[in-house]
Amino acid sequence: MEAPQAFTLPNELWIRVLQDLENEEDIAVLWTTCRHVCTAFKDATESIFRERHLPKTRINFDLGKKAYLLQRSMLTSWVRRAH
Helix, strand or coil, X not given: CCCCCCCCCCHHHHHHHHHCCCCHHHHHHHHHCHHHCCHHHHXXXXXXXXXXXXXXXXXXXXXXXXXXHHHHHHHHHHHHHHC
């Protein structure tokens, strides 16, 4: 008895499937798993992130009270020089 043949899709079709992933869990799997499959998947994943995810990404740094005080003193000195 012969073993069943494995059916595989060409990378072009897989890439189209990857491009249709949109919810947060799918995006996380795309970045953490699919990106490591092959260079074609890596390129597709990074392209998807560049086009869809990164424009919506914001980074907020909480630099604490010292940074606020430094920023405030810099602003105060700038205002004094402007007048």
